[in-house]
Amino acid sequence: MGANILVVAEHVDGTPKKSVFELLTVARAIAAPRGGQVHALTMGPGALNAAAEFGAWGAESVYTVEEGFEKYATLALVKAIAGAAQVAEAGVILFSAGSLARDTAGRVATRLGGTLASDCVELSAAASKLALTRPVYAGRVRISAEYSSEAPLIATLRPNAFSIEKPAAPASGTALVLQITPEPEDLRSIVTEVAKPSSTRPELTEASIVVSGGRSLGSAENFKLVYDLADALGAAPGASRAAVDAGYAPYSMQVGQTGKTVNPVLYIAIGISGAIQHLAGMRTSKYIVAINKDPNAAIFKIADYGLAGDMFEIVPALTEEFKRVLKS
Amino acid sequence: MKIAVCLKLVPATTADLRVSPDGQSLQLSGVETIVSPYDEFALEAALKVKESVPGSSVHAISAGPDEALKCLQHAFSVGGDAGTHIKGTFDAHTAARLIAAVLGEIAADVIFCGRQAIDDDQWLVPGALGELLNIPHVTAVSSLNLGPEKTSFECRRRFEGGEQVIQLQLPAIISCDKGLNEPRAPTLKGRLDAKKKQPVVKTAAELGVAEAELAPALTITRYSPPPQKNAGKIISSPPAEAARELVRLLREEAKII
């Protein structure tokens, strides 16, 4: 397989997402033993702007496609990613395990005759072999696996699972505009409207801090408790399924087996019992804080810090305390 | 319209999955199994389309060991018309190839899948099927409207914080998210009718995939339980004090704030 690594570098209006730097750090670590180089791909309006700083992060070339990619079209993106992989002679393609990867990585893998590994939490390389670990069964089991095929490995990496390090020496970071134009058949599935998120809060699956509330909050109004604490911390708010089913929070906030998987540095669970399906979505969080009035609640079994008491008293006090210390 | 739906049998969300002490195997026999929850949304979506377009039929496909027949029986009991069981144990890549071979013969106008199977959590098969059949796919839709000409769908899906509206030309693959619909339960009559329907059973070889090609490219070297957390500190002082103590611990011990 090709020795090089291609990083699919996502950006928002020309500003790279934080996960890109995780991918670039991993890419450098696995390129070295293979004697390969790191390449990156940025797509859509602002791609060229986003590409500018990747040289400093170890990318030899940064491929861009902008024209014809104004609208999100799955097959056009697949064409660009598979095309860039071929130009880059990539044996490994790295995505952040987010919406773009969910939509395109499997199709890219199939087009290139390669293999997909979703949600990797470990990835390393020896000269002719890759090793990875990924959670399966909603995080109840992890599998470690080896890969030595000639065909490319397409790995999506769970956000926040890998550290970020800037290299001592930059790479050339040459920007190259790829000559890839979407054809009508690439537009058979095309986004015609986008409703932007109404809040400026961080994306749940990428946030470094998540504050979630459960059914016992009792109403949508009471979820303000969760939002206030989240906002004091610059965190993303989340919810248990029971809270979502009761209509206190939208499904987009649901954490767990049938909701989103989060992997923040800090997860604060407010009035959440800790059902196995909820744990499936957040158990890999680095630190877990639980606030629950039942000292025997299952959530305390995996919490690093547990506050046993009434959330309606504790959470406002906690919000004030965070505001106080974060200001000073 | 010809409608197909892909259903996978998976361990129940509460099943007790045991890793063998040497980490070389996973105890799966005897655990309770269910139709993967997202595939239930796919099946309901298929039935809704069938009901809205007279003369339509729903063909269910499941790849997996003998128990996977359960998926097809379930499909029959809620109104599925035909079924194919691809017999064997396959990884998601191989399953996609085999399902694509069956779909190639059905020539369905629309194929529904779940967004992910909740055992391997790969999010692979819908896009892979789209690629193998050279038709478009959409991932994780939460709302669907069939166009008046019945040659397209308007789909909505949540995408990194926002929501996208997608125009999709048929034939196509649609992967389904929670919130798309409320899957129906079988009626007694449905259960009885299901007994009269028989799925077609195929092997990988019959679908043109040789034994030698079934080995997954990723070789599993170890199964492990998720990293265990040590029981943490419980703080049960009065609210204001507890809040101060927690913030102190997060700053001084965990060093994350």
Ligand SMILES: Cc1cc2nc3c(=O)[nH]c(=O)nc-3n(C[C@H](O)[C@H](O)[C@H](O)COP(=O)(O)OP(=O)(O)OC[C@H]3O[C@@H](n4cnc5c(N)ncnc54)[C@H](O)[C@@H]3O)c2cc1C
């Ligand atoms: C197939 C399937 C999929 C599922 N998927 C998910 C999923 O994705 N996500 C998910 O979360 N769940 C999921 N569930 C549901 C899950 O089993 C639980 O029912 C759910 O997580 C419970 O939510 P909860 O903790 O908010 O509510 P409860 O279990 O009702 O817990 C409420 C908690 O609040 C505490 N409490 C009450 N009052 C106070 C107070 N004043 N102060 C402090 N604490 C208080 C109680 O002690 C209790 O522990 C799924 C279930 C199934 C069967």
Ligand SMILES: Nc1ncnc2c1ncn2[C@@H]1O[C@H](COP(=O)(O)O)[C@@H](O)[C@H]1O
């Ligand atoms: N063995 C299988 N049999 C039938 N359908 C499957 C199988 N594997 C995956 N699928 C379908 O593809 C979807 C995504 O699965 P996966 O890519 O494995 O996460 C599932 O929700 C099913 O609809």
